[in-house]
Amino acid sequence: MAQPWVNGGATGQLNSIELSLVMLGLCLAVFLTGMDQTILATATPIISNEFNALDDIAWWSNAYLLTLSSFQLFYGKLYSLFSIKLVYLTAIALFEVGSLICTTAPNSVALIIGRAIAGLGAAGVFSGGILITTMLIPLSRRAAYLGVMSGAFGLAAIIGPFLGGALTDRTTWRWCFGINLPLGAVTIILCAVLVHTPKQSDIQAIGLVDKFKQLDIPGTVCMVGSLICLLMALQWGGSTYPWNSSRVIVLFVVFGVLLILFLVSQATSITGKSRTIPVSVLRNRDIWLAASYAMCITGGVYVAILYLPVWFQAVRGSSAFSSGTLLTPLIGGYVVASIIAGGVTSAIGYYNPGLIIGTILSIAGAALITTINMDSSISKIIGYQLLYGFGVGFGFGQPSYVVQTLLPPSDVPVGVTFITLMQNLSASIFVAVGQSILQGELRSRLKPVLPDVDIQSLLDSGAENFGSTLAPEDRQKAIAVYSKCLILTLYISLALSCVSVFGAMGIRWHSMKKTNDQTTDDSANRPSGEQGISVARDDGDHVQIPPSDKETLEGAK
Template sequence: MESAKSENTRNSQSSPSPGKEQPEAGYPSRLSLSLIALGLCLAVFCFALDQTIVANAIPRITDEFDSVADIGWYGSSFLLATSAFQLFYGTAYSYFSIKSTFLIATGLFELGSLLCAVAPSSTAFIIGRAVAGLGGSGIMGGALVIIAHSVPLRRRPLFIGAIGAMFGIASVCGPLLGGVFTDRLTWRWCFYINLPFGAITVIAVALFFKPPRRPAVDSLPFLTKMKKLDWLGMFFFVPSIVSLLLALQWGGSTYPWDSGRIIALFVVFAVLGFAFGFVEYKRKDQAILPPSIITQRSIAAAAWYSFFNGAAFLVVIYYTPLWHQVVRQVSAVESGIRLLPMIVGNVVMVMISGCLVTVIGYYAPFMLVSTILTPISEGLLSTWTVDATFSQWFGYEAFAGIAFGAGMQQPVMAVQTVLPIDQIPIGTSLVVFMQTLGAAVFVSVAQSVFSNQLIADLKQFAGLGGGGFNPTDFLSAGATNVFNKIPPQLVRPFLDAFNHAVTRVYIISICCSSLTLIGSLAMEYKSVKNGKKKEETAA
């Protein structure tokens, strides 16, 4: 009954009949709805694509900008901005015009994409990625809010499912498309592609979406709305996360771990993080991270699982193309094609697990299955050598894709099942936030481990400290350009060193996947069938 009441309360704000769902005639026409849905799907597709499309283009980007040391920031700058402002957009959609807020978010994402496409330097590229992440953080949640006000309740799951499918497909196909663009055109087309799709989204939403009337919110003065946003929480949260990532990015490579600068960054992260938690506790339901939601057992378990699962998955996605392009010396397109076993395995297993959850009703067992299988699959990836056979890299990648796919969507299912309908957008944003935050943190950790391990391995395996080649010079060279800077007799030792460094990175994924066990075991065993029957009975 609580779920139905929440839905009725929200619909009454945009309907003249209190307590009743908005009549069919109050929604967009079939043509308008089709165009709105098309625009939203394209926006979500581009946003999800940007999370992984750069993975296969990284070697060429580093060749052009001459800086392998920035690899971690190419991914984490986008993910940091996304995770830092995603929950903020949830509050913004509650108090400001849904249409205007979504269009602003889309505009920022498009601006960031343009900056990346025309970037003249590595620094400019990183800034563009951050701007794109700032805008992209409001796209997924905004798309779901717009669907909620454009589609009757009984038809809504179809459209939400389409948006979710678009997100999943784009996330796993990003590296392949990145390889195609990088080899056939230029890596800059990985970002140019967002511009026409974004234009369609802006036109569709601006012309055909009619935002709901919300008298209680619309009547508030602009300054009052601004005051309701959790600015104090954001003030502590953003620099706290930036300090953490800077410490992880610089520690052990740019500065020693025990240097004053790194220690200071960790201290700033801890102090501001504590202040953020205190502010959220005091603001309660007005916080960007409401304690009443995160303290629910299933939501906390879903958040924990998403944090470490997202971290493990993206580390594998980022460094597997690098292994293929450098160690196996294949093109960007070929390395993208070689990711197909993982991509296909992931997509197929996501679909199968979704069907099985629909039939069985329980999603928690699939999280546990994924928790068991993913560390095993990543352990197999860590056994790769320069001479790895086709069956080894193909089979291990396929196994990893299947292992991740079994549990990838289950935290979202938990949110959909245990929360009342009016809290589902906040819960969903929290899960996505934790997923992107985990990825942002551990991509930086992976880069630090990779850089330090590579330098150590070059000295140990190849003796490259002599002969006029300094191992640290590799960090300022492009990933594939390095073959032009080392003597031919040292190519094989270099490949052995590079292979070892990449496969050590997979140990990070093993650790993260193992930690998802806590979320899997803590998840409540609730059935989506019971939730559905209860909603239908209440309605």
């Protein structure tokens, strides 16, 4: 029997078989939500045709990503105050409810609502899986396991477009969401039986009333409201309404006001416990650099995943299934690189090489992708995507390791969800920016080329049938313009890859294989009263036990 791990005030015993089964359950849950993020990539054009809602394309992804982003920190508080397993299973159940609504959606509005509910559940799944590993696996070995989890997420992302294309071509797009229902039922059963987290004595000591006080409901309301206003302003600006329209301006103003109220609520909180974002996160420059890196890498790859299949179908004439095939190199490169990066990081004990390699490869790959055109060969399209996917895979998981290495155990749940928030918020923002650029550029560029054509009617025809009602000569002109506008959105991926340089080079080097001296140094940066003591495990690793966990502290002594 393996020796118990001591981590964050919790202890647990797992042999190799039990740990493998737990990881299987966690990977299944990650697979479920990961597939849901990309399964629409190839189905979107068909849905836009059925609902006659080309302008809603981004919202079918954004509604999911919006709630996925907005409630990350709230889940961080939930995981800090309640049973991790209970919160985790509740999140999966919410995801299933949203999937059911999407499956039966009669119109675009219902689909958007279902996606929002599914995102609300998915917000707690990936971060919850990470938190379970922090309680069961020592820090020095954790990167390898999390690399496998990231690989499972990427594998789902590969299968998603294929499955979405196959279901859309051969049955109906509704099965893109319906397939989550039986798979989710299996996942809930497996997680309920296999996932066992140690008793958290520090959580059990807090009364229910005090727990709800620490949830920071006012702060969460302000944060969620501000994000909704920001996303709506980005979605509407330059496409549905001009940037200087009163509606867009009001949304930006309300976003700013609510954001200020959120920051004030954090600054004036009577106790640090009731803050959504703890002081250890706010005052650590490496955490913020890691968050900026996560935003850049994630935002860029989501833009590419959403708009490349549209380019394949509308410009190259590919079917939904074929466009999924053509997207495989990007996501496949991500999967392979995620697993390699996890192993390398675990072996050398530093996350910085993965950050740097990820930036270099993603810049090179994104730059090459922006050079594709209607005449580009398949080999170039595949090679460019593969290079970019390798870059994203090397860098994607590293910010989470930064948080787990630098933060005190009591703040790791919020820290992990903070990084996940930055990743998903970035995806929401930059997908909306991409949609705004696409719609605005299409309108401005199509009008002089096709002066006698109703541009709005053309845009409402759907991506797959774009220009199908035009004469052959006009249709060719329209597709050429569409191609240029779609490629413009991919410059977002390039710009974000370039900006990730600041995070990759600015994050200081800290070993994940802590020694006594390193642990002492780290504790010096923590808030007073949280230093605890350094305890050596049988495997040679050290952990910091906060003095608030009296039971574990006494046992360690």
